[in-house]
Amino acid sequence: MVKSHHKKTAAAAVVAAALASTASAQTYRRAAACPDLGCIYPPDQSTFVAGQAFDIRIEVQAPANGTAPYNNGVPSEDFALYIGGKGAELEEVASFYQIEDPIVEKYNFTYFEDLFYEANDTATLVNVHAKSYRHLTLYNPGKYELKLQYNGNMETLAEWEVLPLAEKAKAKNVILFVGDGMAPSMVTAARLLGHKSINGKYQSKLKLDECTGFGMQHTHSIDSFITDSANSATALMAGHKSTVNALNTFTDSTGKGYGNPKFETIFEMGRRINNAKIGIVSTAYLADATPAAVCTHTSQRSQYDYIVDQFLDGGAVAYNGVPQNFSWTPFDGVDVIFGGGGKDFVPKDSNKNVSKIERFQDRGYQFVTTNSSLFELDHSKRALGLFGEDTLPTWVDRHVFPENLADFPAWNPENNTFTAPSTDVPGLKEMTLKALDILHTRSKADGSPFMMMSEAASIDKAMHVTDYPRALGELLELDDTVRATIDRLEELGLMEDTLVVVTADHGHGFDVYGSADTEYLQQAQTNDTKRDAIGTYRESGLSAYQVPADVSPQNNTVFESPYGKGFPVNWDPRYTAAMGFAADVEQYEDFKIKTAPRKTSIRELETGRYRADPEDSPNGFYMSGNLPTSGAQGVHSLVDVGVYAFGAGASTFNGMQDSTQIGQRIAEVLSLGRDKKGDFAVCKRNNDGKCKKQ
Amino acid sequence: MVKSHHKKTAAAAVVAAALASTASAQTYRRAAACPDLGCIYPPDQSTFVAGQAFDIRIEVQAPANGTAPYNNGVPSEDFALYIGGKGAELEEVASFYQIEDPIVEKYNFTYFEDLFYEANDTATLVNVHAKSYRHLTLYNPGKYELKLQYNGNMETLAEWEVLPLAEKAKAKNVILFVGDGMAPSMVTAARLLGHKSINGKYQSKLKLDECTGFGMQHTHSIDSFITDSANSATALMAGHKSTVNALNTFTDSTGKGYGNPKFETIFEMGRRINNAKIGIVSTAYLADATPAAVCTHTSQRSQYDYIVDQFLDGGAVAYNGVPQNFSWTPFDGVDVIFGGGGKDFVPKDSNKNVSKIERFQDRGYQFVTTNSSLFELDHSKRALGLFGEDTLPTWVDRHVFPENLADFPAWNPENNTFTAPSTDVPGLKEMTLKALDILHTRSKADGSPFMMMSEAASIDKAMHVTDYPRALGELLELDDTVRATIDRLEELGLMEDTLVVVTADHGHGFDVYGSADTEYLQQAQTNDTKRDAIGTYRESGLSAYQVPADVSPQNNTVFESPYGKGFPVNWDPRYTAAMGFAADVEQYEDFKIKTAPRKTSIRELETGRYRADPEDSPNGFYMSGNLPTSGAQGVHSLVDVGVYAFGAGASTFNGMQDSTQIGQRIAEVLSLGRDKKGDFAVCKRNNDGKCKKQ
Known part of the structure; x- marks a missing residue:
């Protein structure tokens, strides 16, 4: 497909020739998902769930110096994006969607072309003209073609696909477990530590070993074959590849953490379509990439303040006091959010003295800070649990070396800060089971489904500092949590309606x-x-x-x-x-x-x-x-990671797949795709946030 | 199960206490699969295909010194093994099988208990009494219990299982590809090198990625969690865990490479029951562990001479001039054997001047030594192909750096030695496709099935010397071979009758x-x-x-x-x-x-x-x-490795499994299990080696 794209157009050949002279430009890239001087976001090869919301952005770039300058660094004023079903005549995008053409943004950025340029401190300046089209969707399954026309006869082409509608839902609820950094080699090692074998035969095994659907997924991102946890979690939760550090957005060339072209996550879709109850559990600080990927949007995962605001108010909230000038999927907050990272919920200095904890409480959230208080929660109400200032202590420290707990600051009710020694802290299992209780109770109340993401974060965090036994302890705790969660789902009679997927976002070189x-x-x-x-x-x-x-x-x-x-x-x-x-x-x-x-x-x-x-x-x-x-x-590291599925629709995940297919296949099992007739994006909502069916 | 074994008997408690004082004895072991002073082979936890042949061996050991001496190093003269269906009364083994009790072997061996003992050169002496019962089988599916009684009231217990008979065969033929050392991380890396991705989406993929059955398998062996290629290949091809360096035998304490307790491979079973045509292909020297594991038996993989003899004459041949005093599955030679390792087929010195090549030729084998002559072979006749003196040149050397071929000695017809520079050498694909042609033609002639093992050996060999690009080249060649083989099977209309399994025998730490x-x-x-x-x-x-x-x-x-x-x-x-x-x-x-x-x-x-x-x-x-x-x-390394299955019965390999289950599941797909009524072990054979049905 793409091969013929680039071979059949003269314009593409021109661009290819221009790039040939910058063949060395691999260490750093002018812009991700932007091989030519014209860029389309979502990029070539994007795949959508039918009815999934997204922004379109086009950029025309002109390097002023470096190995491949263009037109003295002046991009054309005249550029337009055309779109249409494959084989049909293409239409200008504003006309296709019957929306107004946005104003052109003009700015520049610099980058180093490679390590030699960096060593010589010689940057390349690039001027940019760009436009963003907000909150769009495609309903009809099939292939789409896009053509960006710019600089006279230059063209950048792209092909998208909208996935077929599911015939019917195989499951109502989903629990997605993420073992952050959990390479297959670490699963093997955890089995060795946690289970006894006799003459080469294991006498017991991991719960993961009992999965009824099993596959592996490729974790690389758009711009690099080694991914970070933000864009890999994005693939799992929204079905789109992105670039390093980006959460449910494509990274444009503005260098800004907000306003980048976004796309809807399957959790946001579930809330919009089914009023799904949403839970987030992590042993990390909650503004960290994996929990953030459930429902927040930024190209810079370090925007913790912005991320926490989105947990409560969705992707159209103000950024650092700057209002966002776009509409987005209405989102009135997650139902349960348990983890660490109190640091991002309390005022950091006198200039920003609004406690986000109070904002959650004002919106009806119960607030807990200890394992004991976790068990006193009312299952019918929303809950915020912050069990430490930063990443929570590991299973090994909680169970084998509890004397280390004192070094993990926890909530001090005397002065409303995270400054008390940690003594009464839950693990992944306790948080996950309690979140399940709340989601189940709240779902039952109005017949809606639930969707939960639960992350064993410190597999990754311990691997980063080569603390292998702690990483494996976290993996065993994840396995124990999966076992306990499935036991609880079976007790509740929910296993026939619930898909449980356990996977990783990337590996670490390990064996x-x-x-x-x-x-x-x-x-x-x-x-x-x-x-x-x-x-x-x-x-x-x-x-x-x-x-x-x-x-x-x-x-x-x-x-x-x-x-x-x-x-x-x-x-x-x-x-x-x-x-x-x-x-x-x-x-x-x-x-x-x-x-x-x-x-x-x-x-x-x-x-x-x-x-x-x-x-x-x-x-x-x-x-x-x-x-x-x-x-x-x-x-x-690069290694494909395992996908271990249980319950309704588990076999959907058999075999080899791309990371984006995890999100897409969850959407398929839950039947989240909608054609225009079944779409609720334009409906009115009740006060409870639930969408009235048309 | 095993837990209760060891908790319910007073004798076991005595032994456990004795071992407790040798808790440090991990670096070196007195004997594998022998936790007590009494040893049973096949050991506790063994699983058999119904009707699979095996030897039983029992040993009673008594250390004379070291941390846990027993009775001044004198083992009891009086010891006996009892066997029976689980729950039934146990019977002495000679009586159970209505055979004579063998004579008692008496000998001793020494070992170091750990690194400190080795550093001090302080060995522990162990005296042994032992008996071997040859060429037995179990027909009735279910659990069996075994009890070795010795030294008065001491007991060693074991539990075996005979697998259920398959309801019907899902496939007639099998091709087992082994990517030696192919860790999942290497498959991912090979995809990166061999296939283009655009914006994170691969434009083409590995053939392995298209497998319709996918799982992973645990590779560890009986006595260690890191396996070598001999005992791991044994698990794949016979369904039994063994110990490092052992091929289709358990390693007894004699220190000898022959006479150890054997078990039948699925290839031997296929030949015995169905007169299956058997092919072996490897890029290694053919006496290497993986090709050897198809049909040879020795506890020392380095016994190349003995191994080559078994390719032609089966597991009951003389060892180094010493006749074997046991019966074994009749085996009249493989049908095709292609690879390297001419060194083990030509006379090495004046004392051993029999060329094995001539022995093969005398038995009707065509003999080829070049890629060109490979294509002149008569498909109806057996063939021996020796394309180099040792391991064959890698794909990278054949295609990217062909100037290196001169360093790989090949057959010199002028003096019948492997001394000519290699110029005309086949790769895995050429050898495998030609072997398939021959197997297919020979199978068609008498309606029998075929079974082939094809090994990409230098994935492992290049990894051992950290030559990563060559290892990945071999992996891509394997993938190309799998693709071409499946294409050929489809052309021949054989894919509905043929199971293709691609797996590894172990991993290498790599990412x-x-x-x-x-x-x-x-x-x-x-x-x-x-x-x-x-x-x-x-x-x-x-x-x-x-x-x-x-x-x-x-x-x-x-x-x-x-x-x-x-x-x-x-x-x-x-x-x-x-x-x-x-x-x-x-x-x-x-x-x-x-x-x-x-x-x-x-x-x-x-x-x-x-x-x-x-x-x-x-x-x-x-x-x-x-x-x-x-x-x-x-x-x-430890990592679980992938199992990629295609064709008839592929889904049998879905999910997590033990390495032994590869062999067992192939036997299940081919329906090789036999109850007593259907067994052909005692039948007379025609001159063509085919077993007359009773």
């Missing part, structure tokens, strides 16, 4: 490659002899995590874990799994669990470079890392 | 975590600035392997690869994938493809330690590795 005799390693005196403590193949042996410290791993007894079914019997055995290290900063490795959460394995030099910190693991051996030494953390 | 600007890296002068060339997240950018060298990766044209559909357009772009490195030796990394195959990244010091060799990558940066410096290669 287990042997075992380490940590006692030998600690006593050995040289780097070489320390590395001799690693046993590979036959000497990797059996999992020592499934026997008490004084029992051989070869003992075939299945011991009960003091931490519950599916967790290690011993978190700190002499023979640990030798694991980790595929995309990491430097470190000293001793293969032992850190008794306190690892903040980093490196220390910063005066030069700004980071070097392994011997004090992090005093008896460890040196590993050099394979990332730039200018960075302080490990990074994400 | 892609960014891109590398190799031009910047080459020019940078320090380790730190070289590492600055690595771009992560947004700066990872797009795959530069899918555009010509002078075109930006952002160009949306789908270029045709000079190497064919599904391969890179450019193997050596400026912006490469930054990849690798999770269980590696030291190296200097420059992220560029090596123009000659990487033999190793390290050099040996006088101390016997291995250090990164700067000459391997003169402009690279140093990476320290995370394995013992006493070893020269990367190792395998």
Whole structure:
């Protein structure tokens, strides 16, 4: 398809030739989803659920210098986008939608073309003309063609697809679990730590292993093959690829965190169409990328203030006091939101002294801050739970090293700040089960469905600082939560109406490659002899995590874990799994669990470079890392991640798929697609926010 | 189950207590599958296809010294194994099978209990009494219990399962592709190199991505969670976990490569029951573990001579001149065997001057040594193809750097040795398609099914020496081969009768975590600035392997690869994938493809330690590795690997499974299980080796 696009038009050939001279421009890009001087958002290859709302934006760019300047940096004043069903005659977009043509925005930006340009501090200036068309939709399934005409005879082409309407809904409700950063290799390692095998056969398994639908998904984003958690969560929750740091928007070239072309998430669609009750649970701070991706829109995931406002008021709220000049899907707030990140809900300084907690309370939300108070909630009312100032403590710290809890600030009711030591903090399971109770009760009250996103965030956060045992503890807690959630759904008789999907947003380079005799390693005196403590193949042996410290791993007894079914019997055995290290900063490795959460394995030099910190693991051996030494953390990786589905519609997720298909297939299972006749976007709403059917 | 075994018997409690004092004995094990002083093979948790042949062996061990000596190192003379259906009264095994009790073997062995014992050179001596019962089977599906009684009141218990008979065969033929070492992360990376994506959507995909049955399998072995390729291939081809280095046997404590307790492979069963035509294809030397696992039996995969003999004569041949004193499944040779490894077919020295090539020819095999002669083969006759002395050249060397072919010795007809430069060498696709032609023709002649194993061996071999691009080239060649094979099966009208399963035997720690600007890296002068060339997240950018060298990766044209559909357009772009490195030796990394195959990244010091060799990558940066410096290669990893199934019965492989279930499920799809009535083990054979039905 696209091949012929670019081969059949003379204009495209011109552009291709121009780009050929900038073949080196890979390190940094002029603009994402914008291979030519003319850009269309949503870009070529976009796929929509029928009736899904989105903005259109077109840009014409002209570099003034650099390797491929155009027309002295002056873009054409005259440019227009044409759209139509594939094969039909194309129509100008304002005419197609019977809307007014917006005013042209004019601005410029600079970028470095590659590392040599950056080293020489030589930026390229680009002038831009742009237009945005807001809050549009396409109802008719099939292919669409788009053509941006600019600079005389230049053209940028795109092809979109609107997915077929589902014949009928297979499920009413959905629970989407995200194991942030959960690579397949980490699932395997978690099974090794949490379950006993005898002569090569596991005596129990992960709940994930029992999934009735199983597949894998490709996680890369529009502009890069390694994704961050914002745009990958966007793919899962809205069915669109985007660019690094972007939440449910395409990143335009303005450099601004608001006003970028947006698209509707499946949660927003569920609310709009079915008045779905929406729940968000995360062990991260709640303004973090994955929880934010449920219903917020910004090209800059760091806009925490803006994100929290959208949880309550939807995607058309003011940004930092600047009103947004567009309409968007009405959204009157999530029903349940539990997690960390109180920091983004309390006033930070005297200039911004509005507590968002009070704003939630004014809108009828119950407010809780402890595990105990979680159990006193009224299931019929909305609830905000902020169980810590920042990311919540990990399962390992809550269960194995509870003395670390004091370092996690929690709510101090005496002065309404997050400054008290954390003592009474829920985990993913407690938050998820309580959120389910509330969603179920509220859904039952008016017959509406519910949609929940629950994130095990610190799988990723622990991996970033190479704290592997804590990452695996979080993964086991996720598995335990999935098991408990499905048990609860079955008790409630909801499993036949509910789809449960467990997946990751990306991986981390990780694997287990042997075992380490940590006692030998600690006593050995040289780097070489320390590395001799690693046993590979036959000497990797059996999992020592499934026997008490004084029992051989070869003992075939299945011991009960003091931490519950599916967790290690011993978190700190002499023979640990030798694991980790595929995309990491430097470190000293001793293969032992850190008794306190690892903040980093490196220390910063005066030069700004980071070097392994011997004090992090005093008896460890040196590993050099394979990332730039200018960075302080490990990074994400390319690997496809698993999709583990249960309940109604689970088999929809079998086999290999793209990350965007997760969102699209959830929409298919819930039958969220609408043709024009069935659309509610233009209907009037009742006071309760529910849309009157036409 | 097992839990109660070990809790309910007083004897087990005694043993557990004894083991508790040897809790440290993880690095090395007294014996695999032998947690107590009494050992049963097949061990606890074994699962059989109904009618599958196997040997039983029992051992009683007594350590004379070390941390847990027993009775001054004297094992009891009096020991017996009891067997019966679960819940039924157990019967002594000789009586159960109405066979004679074998003579007791007596011997001893030594081992180190852990790294401290090894450092002090303090071995533990173990005396053993043992018995082997040969060529048995179980016909009735269900659970079986076993009890080894020894040393007075000591007991070792085991539970076995015989799988239910299939209701009917879903497929007649099977082709099992093994991507040796193919971790899921490598499949993802191969897709990135071989296929173009535009705005995050792939324009074409791997054939593996189109599988109609998809799952993952756990690869660990009996005695260790990191497997080698012998026992993992055994699980795939016979449905039993074994121990490192073992092929279709359990490893007893004799230390000998022959006479260990064997079990029948599904290929042997197919031949015995259906007179199946059997094909073996590998890019490795043919005596290597994966091809050997089709139909040979030894606890030491390095017994190449013994293995080659078994390809022709089955598992009861003499070992190194020593006759085997047991009966085994009649096996009159594979029908097709194509690969490398001529070294193991020609006389090595004057003492052993029998050419195995002549032995094959005497038995009616056609013999070929070049790609051209492959196409002259008579499809109705058996064929032996030896296309090189050792492992065959990789796809990358055959297609991108053909000048390297001269370094791969091939057949020299002038002196009947493998000493000529390789010029005319087939790849996996050519060998597999020709093997299919022969199997199909021979099967059609007598209405029998065919079974083929085809291995992309150098995925693994390149990973061991951290030659990542060559590993990915082999993976893309495998994918291309799977595509071509399925096309051919469809042409032949065989796809409805044929199951195609593609899987791996284990993974390698591997992932892609960014891109590398190799031009910047080459020019940078320090380790730190070289590492600055690595771009992560947004700066990872797009795959530069899918555009010509002078075109930006952002160009949306789908270029045709000079190497064919599904391969890179450019193997050596400026912006490469930054990849690798999770269980590696030291190296200097420059992220560029090596123009000659990487033999190793390290050099040996006088101390016997291995250090990164700067000459391997003169402009690279140093990476320290995370394995013992006493070893020269990367190792395998834990990660579950993918199972990609096509054709008849493909959905049988959906979801999570154990490696042994691959073999068992192939047997199920082919309906190889037999109850006593349907069994042919005791039948007379015709001269053509076909079993007369009773």
